[in-house]
Amino acid sequence: MEKVKIYVFLFDGFSDWEIAYLTPEIKRNELADLIFFSKDDKPIKSMGGLTVVPDEALKNIKPDNIDLLVLPGGTHWEKGLNNEIEPLTRKVADLDKPIAAICAATTFLGQLGLLNETMHTSNDLNYLKAIAPNYAGEVHYQASLSVSDKKLITANGIAPIEFTREVLKMMGLYNEEELNKWYQLYKHGIWEE
Template identity: 30%
Template sequence: MERQTVHLAVYDTMADWEYGYAIAHIQSPEFQKVPGCYEVKTVGATLAPVTTKGGVRIVPDITLAQLVPESSALLILPGADSAATGGIADFAEMAARFLAAEKPVAAICGATAALAQQGLLDKRAHTSNAPEFLAMTGYQGSSRYVDQPAITDGNVITASGVAPIAFAAEIFRILDLYDESTLDAWWQLFAKQDPAGFYALMQDQEQAQEQAQ
């Protein structure tokens, strides 16, 4: 089996909490339909280290110039201090290339504003931190705004910056990472903090192991 690559955009002041649930579980084979089918690689404007909002230093695996949409399973765009004011415009331009190649893009918090500035949300149902947050971009898609934590329309996932769990769940769906029952159990555990979700995950894993024997 050839592993597919999910690309995580990295830039200074990126919000650590917004992408953590998604990439941690993409990288963890437990409970996945096809364990280990994806890997995560980071993409920077250059190969120079970036520093996250939490002070974590990340050295990108590749540069934007090296990224080929057709070779990727998904591009994840976290928010950052300058994301809503043009600071990640080059990454939003790459997002447009991904969509032109019919490859999915997932944006959260300020990164949704970057997509709006590119006109990528004008004709798609989407969400963000608030309608007013996107209105400041001058985009034409306000009538398509949906007031919920995260949403997927076609190949575009958008989410509020305070909804990293819902963001991750939408990413798992678009990657077809889990069976629906497994995703329901994951949601029960992480979104609802219900321990019953953990036992449901364990049961799903046992059943998968039995079927594999």
């Protein structure tokens, strides 16, 4: 069985904690490959000060190879500084492949119009509308920690555990029982044998 390929876009100032539960679960899962990429393949610094060397540069990423595109948050989205990812994001969406965005990255999807016809969340509806003037999906907004609808996963910036759960579920990396045990452990500190 071929592994699913999960691509995570990194940039200077990305919110490292928002993918801190997700990336280890993908990395250790035998069903998935995790690929970190950035605008170029030069080292970048996370918001928390971690220096990360991406696996690939954006120019080398082929949308057909992506099974899931992950967009972590960070203030670059609010400042419009990650626009180089727009063509790839649109192509992934056009190919009807999943995209997962958390925190400020949800504003990018809103700006691109990708939230207009699907249920979604963000840090707050007014925040989303203020940062993404082209956003027109207010009727589909859910005041939830994380929302999965169609091929999109969106999450509030304070919901990295819920975000991870939705990704693991959508990509079929855990069965329902495993996923529930994982969630109970990381969300509530309950260990079940």
